Amino acid sequence: MNAKHTIATRIAQLRAAIEQHDYNYYALDAPTVPDSEYDRLFNELRELEQQHPELISADSPTQRVSGQPLAAFKQVQHTVPMLSLGNAFAEEQVLEFAQRAQQALGTEQDADDLFAPELSLEYCCEPKLDGLAVSITYENGMLVRAATRGDGQTGEDITANVRTIRNVPLKLQGTDWPELLEVRGEVYMPKAGFAELNQRMLATGQKPFANPRNAAAGSLRQLDSKVTASRPLEFCCYGTSTEGLAAQHSSTLQRLRQWGIMISPELKVVKDIQGCLAYYADIGARRMQLPYDIDGVVFKINALEQQRELGFRAREPRWALAYKYAAQEEITELLDVEFQVGRTGAITPVARLKPVHVGGVMVANATLHNMDEVARLGVMVGDSVIVRRAGDVIPQITQVVLERRPDNARAIATPTQCPVCGSRVERTQLVRRSKGREVISEGAVWRCMGRLSCQAQLQQALLHFVSRRAMDIDGLGEKIIEQLVTRELVRSPADLYRLTYEQVVELDGFADLSARNLISAIAKSKQPRLARLIFALGIPDVGEETAKVLARALGSLARVQQAYAQTLVWLPEIGAEVAHEIASFFADQHNQSVLRQFTELQVQASDEGQPAVEFQACTTFAGFIEQFNISGIARTNAQRLAEHFQTVEALFAADWLTLNTIERLPKKAAQAVQDFIQQAGQRELALRLEQQLLDFGMHWSCQREQVQAAALAGQTWVLTGTLEELTRSQAKTRLEQLGAKVAGSVSAKTSCVVAGSSAGSKLSRAHELAIPVLTEAEFLTQLAELEQ
């Protein structure tokens, strides 16, 4: 086979591959390879064609704009074609671009003159937003049409969808706009909106988007514009095909802005190509902090007269250039998966990757989070995967390139025992309440059950225990803790208080003074504040805030230790899951022994005292009854029972006749209560729980009058997002006047969530827990009704 033939074959191969990728990217909004990979193929093709111009054909991807409009949309003919942009990946390509332009405009005699000030051209520099190009037409100041770029000549009619984008004016401001105006720009999804959207998708069991560009494209090209409306899209204008607005590109954009059209706040006019390079460096340094993804910057010769003179090449203008940054997504191989054990025993799969440059740094590891994520990605060892690194965020695997799966790919198995200590591994459980019942489902996390006998957990637990926000012991870094654990000097946090000077001075890196300092630092930590001690214990899901709530409400470690999960749920901000974690932590024998040793060693909180009355006044006795998960006894029926009986004793003394005479209590429910109160042990349990609540300072405040007076008594509401009509505190006051409690976070106990605009994680949590969500408008209507 001759060389020429081989090159022709390669060119054909590249064209076919690029066409397939174009289809996936433009038509399906679901690329299977990262842009960096696509750009490599594209550049290889362009170079081969440059070396062999006789092989160029008019339908080569290098000669035309890609993107067939989908038949599902009405088509729109662009009066002025929408083109692509020439790309540069290195500084010399930028300089060549400037030189070509100067030459063509006759401002340059020979190459040395490139930087001569009298010859240099003015440029407008802009960020290159990573979204999709859209054309929007205004007639007499009104938005009449919006279209995608499509193949450059024909786009898709997406008018209804673009109308839902908040920062696109439906009507232009001012009066001096031309009768017909077509603006062009990028529709994109800001990073924050993208993260929220993906959380929402995950929470509702949908497939999340791989990156903001896919999310923007997938959201905009929807046949149902209601879907588009629910997506956080924005528009930024970077040009117009309407002539005669001004003499320069930059001043044209300024005029568009006066009519209410969004342009980039990062626009900058520079005097010469050196200014462009400085702009590239400046934006590059701030790239990760920008609220949206960019894949490069764009330089445009500013004088429109010069733009006209330069004109176009096949698929791109000669007066503009995109200078790209290091790709944020790359393709590489998954070599292996290792399992790391964290402080609470959670086992995290970590991907070992064939090292690859992503976003300017070498990446060799990426977290896979948990086994649900592994399943969702469908990833196997040996797969080619797309790795994304956006900003300071830990590298993520976003996608598997299935067509490259090798025959010997290996499934990632859930470990059956701890990779560090060999202990049994258990799947976590999620406890939530739904319609008054406790629903237990399988969590995504597997845990090593070895607790502190597991060296990995012990080390992490010790690091947490001594950390600044916990016991705050200076001088116990990772290396030292590792030595203490491997030499078996420390088997639990309590052992720290048994360390002697002789033991410490023997450790690597210690001398007389440092050993004495460490011993005294440990001794000094013996009387921490209660909240710190609780936090230091490292109870799963108990962060600093929860530790403070426990400390304040219960006043002593002993009471925290004794509290039943059913008691803990009455505390503010503590949901069923956390309560369950706390109770089972203290039920653990090993943990109990550590706490006993603390007492022996005089490690004790300095501020123990009486419990504060923070129980949610047991909101209602009804809520208490609900906790027993009696079939058919949810909110309303529990309320009926509570109003009738008013105490635990009375409830358990109820007889069949009484139960059947309770107003509006269904027969079936009455039967269930009857069965329940006759069950062995239930009465004792209920009395014990009531006793504990009373001991801890709770008062039943479920008198009939109160319950009836306040429409929302016993309910906990959460406000999130920005409210337009009311301030947060106004909303809070009105809810409280109706008897509701307003909490700062969503838990299974939350009755209702009011979501203003740009609501985030609380909203997704509410969806996850199937808690009713009201828009601000619905909320206002409901308030008005209840306040009557």
Ligand SMILES: NC(=O)c1ccc[n+]([C@@H]2O[C@H](COP(=O)([O-])OP(=O)(O)OC[C@H]3O[C@@H](n4cnc5c(N)ncnc54)[C@H](O)[C@@H]3O)[C@@H](O)[C@H]2O)c1
């Ligand atoms: N991963 C894949 O499979 C795949 C497939 C096809 C295309 N792609 C990606 O798309 C690129 C090619 O697409 P393209 O032809 O749209 O070219 P392009 O994205 O390189 O440049 C042109 C586009 O840039 C956008 N743009 C953003 N800011 C701009 C500004 N300030 N001024 C002007 N335009 C601006 C516009 O949408 C314009 O259409 C490839 O380089 C690759 O990154 C990826």
Ligand SMILES: [Zn+2]
């Ligand atoms: Zn273990």
